[in-house]
Amino acid sequence: MSMNKEKDFGTPASVATQTINLEIDGFKVTVPAGTSVMRAAASIGIDIPKLCATDSIEPFGSCRLCVVQIEGGRGMPASCTTPVGEGMKVATQNKKLADVRRGVMELYISDHPLDCLTCSANGDCELQDMAGAVGLREVRYKPVTTHLDAKKDNSNPYFSFDPSKCIVCSRCVRACEETQGTFALTIDGRGFDSKVSPSQNQDFLSSECVSCGACVQACPTATLMEKSVIDHGQPEHAIVTTCAYCGVGCSFRAEMKGDQVIRMVPNKDGKANHGHSCVKGRFAFGYATHKDRITKPMIRASIKDAWQEVSWEEAINHAASELRRIQAKYGKDSIGGITSSRCTNEETYLVQKFIRAGFGNNNVDTCARVCHSPTGYGLKKTFGEASGTQDFDSVMDSDVIVVIGANPTDGHPVFASMMKKRLRQGAKLIIVDPREIDLVNKSPHIQADYHLKLRPSTNVALINALAYVVVTENLVDEDFVKARCDVASFEKWRTFINQEKNSPEASAAITGVPAADIRAAARLYATEKNGAIYYGLGVTEHSQGSTMVIGIANLAMATGNLGRRGVGVNPLRGQNNVQGSCDMGSFPHEFPGYRNVADPVTRAFFEDAWQAPLSGEPGLRIPNMFDAALDGSFLGLYCEGEDIAQSDPDIKHVHAALRAMECVIVQDIFLNETAKFAHVFLPGASFLEKDGTFTNAERRISPVRKVMKPLATYADWEVTQMLSNALGYPMNYSHPSEIMDEIASLKPTFSHVSYQKIDELGSVQWPCTEEAPEGTPTLHEEHFLRDNGKGLFMLTEYVATSEKITPMFPLILTTGRILSQYNVGAQTRRTENNAWHSEDRLEIHPHDAEDRGIVDGDWVGIKSRAGETVLRALVTERVQVGVVYTTFHFPESGANVITTDNSDWATNCPEYKVTAVQIAKVLAPSEWQQNYADFSEQQLELLEAAQHNA
Amino acid sequence: MKIERLITMANDISNYFNAEPDRKDAVAGVRNHIAHSWEPRMRKALIEYNQQDGSELSELARAAVAEL
DSSP: OOOOOOOSSSOOOOOSSSSSEEETTTEEEEEEOBBBBHHHHHHHOOOOOSSSOTTTOOOOSSSSSOEEEEETTOOOOOOOTOOOTOOOEEOOHHHHHHHHHHHHHHHOOOOOOOOOGGOOOTTOOOOHHHHHTTTTOOOOOOOOOSTTTTTOOOSSSEEEOGGGGGOOOOOOHHIIIIIIOOOEEEEEEGGGGGEETTOOOOOOOOSSSSOOHHHHHSSSSSSSSEEHHHHHOOOEEEEEESSSSBTOOOOEEEEEEEEEEEEEOTTOOOTTTTTTOOOOHHHHHGGGTTTTTTOOOESSSSTTTTOOOHHHHHHHHHHHHHHHHHHHHHHGGGGGEEEEESHHHHHHHHHHHHHHHHSSSOOOOOOOOTHHHHHHHHHHHSSSSOOOOOOOGGGGGSSSEESSSSHHHHHHHHHHHHHHHHHHHTTTEEEEEOOOOHHHSSSTTOOSSSSEOOOOOHHHHHHHHHHHHHHHOOOOOHHHHHHHBBHHHHHHHHHHHHHHSGGGHHHHHHHHHHHHHHHHHHHHHHHHSOEEEOOOHHHHHSTHHHHHHHHHHHHHHHHOOOTTTOOOEEEOBBTTTOOOOOHOOOOOTTTTEEEEETTHHHHHHHHHHSSOOOOOOOOOOOHHHHHHHHTSSSSSSEEESSOOHHHSHOOOOOOOHHHHHHHHEEEESSTTGGGGGGGGGOOOOGGGGGGGGEEOOEEHHHHHEEOOOOTTSSOOHHHHHHHHHHHOOOOOOOOOHHHHHHHHHHHHGGTOOHHHHHHHHOOEEEEEEESSSSSSSSSSSSSOTTTTSOOOOOOOOOOSSSOOOOOSSEEEEEEEOSSSTTTOOOTTTSGGGGTTTTSOEEEOOOHHHHHOOOOOOEEEEEEESSOOOOOOEETTTTSSSTTTEEEEEOGGOHHHHHHOOOOTTTTTBBBBEEEEEEEOSSSSOHHHHHHHHHHHHHHHHHHHHHHOOO | OHHHHHHHHHHHHHHHHTTTSHHHHHHHHHHHHHHSSOOOHHHHHHHHHHHHTOOSSSSHHHHHHHTO
């Protein structure tokens, strides 16, 4: 193992296809037109000294260290800003150049502390390297005034800013602009007074900085430095792995010192993130070694008992015997399990296989049930494949981008940076969201062309109105529809849409969006060359979530926006492996590859492969499991890596169901909320402790690699295997690569996937088959993946939600997430990310707040038909009148105490986005919160008893 | 299984397929959806309810459940 440092070519690669021939220091080189002289030289191993240039940002030409001489040219141009020319002859080294470079370095060093031996960047400092490269031996200047006493800013929990070491190269400023797109940094002042300034000369923490770390990565000195490097020194080896947070699936170099992660550095070759990251992926990895990690298996007879630490063997045998006992007493279908979108593909596959073949039923489900199950249903029905159609890079070819019910800058920040780059280049933007997300007008140099600020729950009325404009104003791409779609279904859909009730004017009364805006937005989407739709949980988490996904698919097909780069229908997946967990067969009615369990041919195929009889009946979905638990017919649950006691709706119902079960087995890295209701706790492994793969929102299968030993001895796949063996269904894998080989043999779209291929290519997008051995960036290029190859239009009647506002519940509560925290917060709450968001707040429009005498910071009671909780108020115009909003990252918030059991008609995905509520100023937590605080405290005492007795 | 919940689910499914202009397609749509995605004890409970009462089910849901 070694650091294998990534080469810095100085300037970005050119995408031109035309090539240029030139000579550098007598060596011939051929590069794409538009390449800089610096990059051309670097490509043949000639590293021209540089400080202000780095290949993640555009050249700037300020440091003057990279000067060269060009035969026949005048002066000494900067090689970073000079493009190659045909026949050019370049000299990168001669005495004149050396003198200039030494002079430049002398000036830099004259105002730089000479503390290299004790500097945190020692061993990884470009300034130090350049001093060596130019042969600097003395500094003649003795400046009267310097920056050496400039005050250090330690406000950011993850990195420090030491302006005394700054050379004002602007790499940080440019990274913030070009890479991240936040524009939080600037160079303030002129001449000697020039300095890097976060926002308006603020400290980093209180500035607009989103702590993505792009500036830290770009800094050539110790000015911006990870505190972990300051504390522990430079890493000595690096392993490429994949982030375990959102569905972007960023590739990272875990830079290590022994088995300690020193820093996570986004991998320049990562095809999803291209060397960029967010505050979670880059910095919030400390949870993996947090003191709350539980590393010993535990059991107890009831949730009122203290936990007892036991050996792995005892815990596994106890769990298996309990599962067998329950099945013997209550029947084969009385137990089930939940797979995890936070675990690897291999682990998820193994859990569903264990349940289907080991339990003998199909009672397996996954957290996609509560997020993107409507995506699976809607896109499978219309397009034939339950996944997004594009790769992320496709957005760079989009002319109009439609964002529906998603908040990419917070939920999918690294992809949002790419999207913002395209928007700054001039792509048009349509936002469909009840709330003013940052992309509407808060992201610098970006302004949505249309913000269709609809009322929550009216998505389908809006998508139908957009389609009405397309159909009635002759904006249908008739050629595409005729060639690529099921024409009969199209004609039926056209007749349906072409009803007056779907017109923008009629739907305006439902959606609250002016008809003129709907018409203009529809025209924009339909007439620009490439229109791309990106959507999130604001689409799926509704009673008509699946209908809306279908509506989006219909609109894309009708306008011909499918099957090429720049277009498509793109669900932004919430968790790192939601796509993968669905692909692996986590739904109760589908085997891996979305194949129905009722199909006898499919079933026989899997029975043969797994050497076990399989049920042809669909199993219970998660909410059905809860209902069955309460009626006494579902008594045992194996829950891997999910926290249903916090994340699922109508939480009182969930807790009652968990209490009703006789054996709840939780496999997790922490004693999460669900584990407080458990009888067996099997310690899990974080993503840093195991091998496997994750599949991101663009169907990209990326490697997860063990960088440290599992703290609890075993990786999660090994635990599942032990449990399966104890239950009597044999499994004998020695490495996750063998599991992937089995998946590839059973799932046609994975037929050419292997660890060897993933290692060779870095990652691969499925379908990866004989026809597409290196994967498929864009789906449906020639034909749709339905049996007949034709896209299917389906009807999308708007049906109002049954969750109505009334005088008693006059407001609509909708939920979402924030950049610094992640879902139930089990990981990010155990990091310094709390510096940005330490509690969930309730956003209230000033009018609604004033009506109720609520001011910012007040405690507010929120009451729905399901329950009541209390949060502090945040009065803001981001939400519209009549709508309140909160995040759900903290269990004590009880956001899901108030959400109801309303759900999507097709998939039972909960209607998190629509809950009728009333709010009022209060002085104390709700009864539920007080009771739950007591329960939690009791459970932690029962845990401490186990650890004390061990 | 709590029958009220199953009734709501069946009616929600019917609400989607109500848009089908062909009544036979609508009934088949509801029936197939339930048959392909509901666990047997859920189907059984709903079938029994439809046979004994059924009054809370929509007309389309009743027709579809009758074919299960």
